[in-house]
Amino acid sequence: MISIRKISGLRITCWLWLLILVVSPLASHGETQLSPSSRDEQWHRSAKAAQAEDHTIPALLISDIHFDPFHDPARVQQLVDSPVSQWRSILTAPLSPNQQQAFAALQERCHARGVDTPYPLLQSSLQAMRSRQPDAKFMTVSGDLIAHSFSCRYTTLLPGSAQSDYQAFVLKTLSFVIGELRASFPDALAYVALGNNDSACGDYRLDAGSDFLERTGRIVAEGLPLSQQQQALKEFAKGGYYSLTMEAPMRDTRLIVVNDLFLSPKYTTCAGTPDPAAAIAEMAWLQEQLAQARRLGQRAWVMGHIPPGVDLYSTVAKIKDICGNEAPEMFLSSDKLTDLLIEYADVVRLGIFGHSHMDEMRLLEPQGGTPHASLEHSVAIKVVPSISPVGGNNPSFTVARVNPHSAVLQNYEVIAASNQTGIDTTWSREYDYAQTYHEAQFSPTTVKELIAGFESDRGAKADASKGYIRNYYVGDRSPELEPFWSQYICVLGNHTAKAFAACVCSAGK
Numbered sequence: 001m002i003s004i005r006k007i008s009g010l011r012i013t014c015w016l017w018l019l020i021l022v023v024s025p026l027a028s029h030g031e032t033q034l035s036p037s038s039r040d041e042q043w044h045r046s047a048k049a050a051q052a053e054d055h056t057i058p059a060l061l062i063s064d065i066h067f068d069p070f071h072d073p074a075r076v077q078q079l080v081d082s083p084v085s086q087w088r089s090i091l092t093a094p095l096s097p098n099q100q101q102a103f104a105a106l107q108e109r110c111h112a113r114g115v116d117t118p119y120p121l122l123q124s125s126l127q128a129m130r131s132r133q134p135d136a137k138f139m140t141v142s143g144d145l146i147a148h149s150f151s152c153r154y155t156t157l158l159p160g161s162a163q164s165d166y167q168a169f170v171l172k173t174l175s176f177v178i179g180e181l182r183a184s185f186p187d188a189l190a191y192v193a194l195g196n197n198d199s200a201c202g203d204y205r206l207d208a209g210s211d212f213l214e215r216t217g218r219i220v221a222e223g224l225p226l227s228q229q230q231q232a233l234k235e236f237a238k239g240g241y242y243s244l245t246m247e248a249p250m251r252d253t254r255l256i257v258v259n260d261l262f263l264s265p266k267y268t269t270c271a272g273t274p275d276p277a278a279a280i281a282e283m284a285w286l287q288e289q290l291a292q293a294r295r296l297g298q299r300a301w302v303m304g305h306i307p308p309g310v311d312l313y314s315t316v317a318k319i320k321d322i323c324g325n326e327a328p329e330m331f332l333s334s335d336k337l338t339d340l341l342i343e344y345a346d347v348v349r350l351g352i353f354g355h356s357h358m359d360e361m362r363l364l365e366p367q368g369g370t371p372h373a374s375l376e377h378s379v380a381i382k383v384v385p386s387i388s389p390v391g392g393n394n395p396s397f398t399v400a401r402v403n404p405h406s407a408v409l410q411n412y413e414v415i416a417a418s419n420q421t422g423i424d425t426t427w428s429r430e431y432d433y434a435q436t437y438h439e440a441q442f443s444p445t446t447v448k449e450l451i452a453g454f455e456s457d458r459g460a461k462a463d464a465s466k467g468y469i470r471n472y473y474v475g476d477r478s479p480e481l482e483p484f485w486s487q488y489i490c491v492l493g494n495h496t497a498k499a500f501a502a503c504v505c506s507a508g509k
Contacts, residue, residue, distance in 0.1 A: 056410045057249050060129055060139035060188070061398035063305075063354030064386030066197065067177045068147035071118035073102040076157050080165075084175050091119040110152035114390035117147070121422030122177070125387050125395055126184040128427035132415050133399040136188045137249060142354040142384055143195025143305030145177045146170065151202050167200035167212055174198065175219045182223050189247055192220045193257045194240045195305040195355065201270035206261055208239050208278040210270075216240070239282050243289045245298070249404040253349075254293045258286060258304040258337070265333040283336050290344040299349045299407040306331050307353035307383050308338040309362055309495040312488055323505040327497050331355070338364050338495050345377045345444070349407040357386035357393055358472050359414055359430075362492055363447045367499040378444035382409065385474050389420035394475035396430060409442040416474045430474055436467045451493045458486045458507065 069079055069087075074096035079087060096102070107115075117125075129136075147153070150173075154166055181190050196204045200212045207213075217236030221229045225247055232242040240259035245252075261267055262279040269275045286302075293300045314329035315322070322328055332338075341348050341364055351364070360383035385396045400412040416430040433439065439446040450464060457465045460482065469481050481488060490503035 055403065055405070056401040057137045057404050058133050058135050059400045059402050060133050060136045060185075061142075061352060061382070061384045061400055061412070062129075062139055062181075062387065063142040063384035064144045064195070064357055064388050065122065065141070065177060066116040066144055066147050066386070066388035066390060067122055067173065068116040068118055068153075069173055069176075070106060070147065070153040070157065071103060072096050072099045073106055073157055074099065076154075079172075080158065080169055084172050084179065087172075087176050088180075106153060106156060109156050110149040112149055112390075114392060115420070116388045116390050117395070118422065121387070121389075121395060121417075121420070121425075122180065124417070124422035124425045124427075125397060126180060128415060128417070129397055129399075130184055132413075132427070136185055136399075138189040138191060138246070139181065139185065140301075140303055140352050140384075141178075141181065141190060141192045142303055142352055143193045144197045144354065144386075144388075145192075145195065146173050146197055147388075148197060148203070148390060150197060163201075170198075170200045171212075171215055171219065174216060178219055178223070189225075190223050191246075191255055191257065191303065193303050193305055194259050194261065196261050196264060196266070199261075199270075204261060204264055204266040205268055205270050205272070206240070206259075207270045208262070208275070208281070209237065213237050213240050217242075235285070239278060239285070241282055241285065246301075250402075250407065251405050252296075252298045253404075253407040254289070254298045254300045256286065256289050256293075256300055256302045258282065258302065260304040260306045260332065260337060263332045263334065263337055264306055265330065267333075279333075279336075283340065286337070287340055290340060290347055294344060294347045298347070300344070300347045301350045301352065301407065302341060302348055303352040304337075305353060306355045307351075307360075307362065307381060308332055308335070308341075308364065310491050310497065310500045312484065312491050313356070316484060316487070322501050328500055330497060335496055341379045342366060342377050345379050348379050350409050350442075351379055351381040352384060353381060354384050354386065356383055357388065357391050358383065359385040359396070359398075359474055360472065361442070361447055361450070362495070363444060363451060364495055365444070365448075365493065367494065367496050378448065380409075380442055380444045380447045382412075382442065385414065389417075392475075392477070393473055394418070394420060395422075396474040403441075410440075412442065414471065414474065431467065431471045436471070437464055448493070451489070454489045454492065458489065460485050 070076055072095050075090055078090050178192060199206045214237040217233045220236060221232045224232055228244040232244055235242040241257055243254060243256045246255050262282055309331060311329040311331045320326045320328055362381040363378055364381060365378040384398055387395045389395050394416050396414050396416040398412050398414050401410045403410050411434045413432045414430040415427050418426045437450055453464055460466060460469060470476055472481050486507050487504055490500050494500040494503045
């Protein structure tokens with residue numbers, strides 16, 4: 001039985017619909033009627049807005065340059081004595097007659113595990129970048145701009161130098177590398193993060209609030225928009241991190257650059273002592289930045305150097321018995337960075353890191369959650385391969401297409417060198433993400449789909465698995481990853497030690 005109140009409600013609803021039907025045709029004949037030309041203009045605006053959603057812009061992703069100014073030891077004193085503006089002419093001069101012998105001796109003295117990036121390779125890579133992505137709107141440089149064993153090389157060639165002299169040379173080297181990037185792309189912004197080698201007191205050593213950070217901040221901020229330089233300088237001087245709104249054509253996108261050296265288990269102050277306060281302060285700052293981006297309705301990219309999760313290379317090298325309750329080696333000392341990224345996954349569109357020198361992807365998601373919750377709280381991570389060939393890999397960089405409205409990485413190509421010297425080097429496409437994996441964009445959903453495919457193909461028979469293994473180590477040394485493919489799959493979507501161990505040990509049963 002229908003109540004009188006329900007009947008009255010139905011009558012009101014019917015009268016409202018009748019009013020709409022009567023008024024709408026009348027309005028079409030009144031002063032607000034759109035002319036044919038106005039309707040066309042409105043249609044074109046709508047079509048243009050829809051087209052903008054598919055529009056992409058070019059960008060460059062670069063990491064681990066590891067420039068080595070000591071490659072010709074006889075030139076080092078000249079570099080020390082000269083301003084950065086003269087370095088290019090010094091470095092392009094013919095090599096010293098004993099360069100090979102002197103450099104080999106320096107490598108042996110500093111126990112070098114390989115050769116980093118000499119000037120010819122740096123220039124060759126920059127020329128290739130200009131050729132492959134001449135109209136890049138911006139570039140991300142995810143840390144480690146200077147060579148490994150930098151302090152050993154300096155003190156070996158310049159014994160007796162003061163600490164202030166060493167810091168000055170580190171700053172000049174950083175200024176030179178960043179200056180070369182900017183000179184190669186004068187119309188593109190260079191967003192730069194620090195790596196564990198980018199320090200004036202040794203690898204993995206740094207003092208928060210130091211004079212070095214204040215001076216490095218000036219170099220990093222120099223090419224940023226004037227309106228954002230002061231804030232970036234203030235933040236960088238505290239801890240080598242900063243946040244800014246990315247310039248147009250990016251729309252409402254915040255770039256948050258972290259200094260995750262403070263989060264490394266190897267981190268110490270310049271005096272060699274632990275300092276958890278630096279990491280605590282930075283994570284509080286990061287949470288504030290992400291919360292602010294959420295309040296303002298912004299999207300965010302988070303860039304750092306050391307990726308979160310399990311360090312499989314070190315885990316395997318140390319022969320860790322994971323299923324015998326030995327903990328895997330981790331890139332970071334805690335899961336705090338990962339937890340924040342997952343907590344603000346509605347804001348974070350992309351994470352960009354380097355450090356491993358390999359071409360990798362990872363997915364951060366709640367461990368042990370439901371599949372639905374995982375997708376809602378997941379962040380796709382792109383690990384960018386290196387320019388430096390120190391690990392035996394061929395140098396490479398990444399050209400990307402980004403949707404400026406959604407801040408989604410739409411597609412990318414890895415461009416690799418034919419040799420490791422930069423001399424008579426050709427650069428060609430290593431692979432295209434969309435073509436290799438048949439995915440429309442690099443997002444949590446697509447990365448999760450890829451990982452699921454890898455998990456069901458632990459024998460690496462499928463094309464996608466073969467492609468990932470082939471391209472992981474730029475230069476196709478795929479046999480080195482194949483024996484560990486099953487364990488490596490567990491790295492991709494299991495960022496905690498516990499989840500990784502559960503994955504590895506269940507796969508082995």
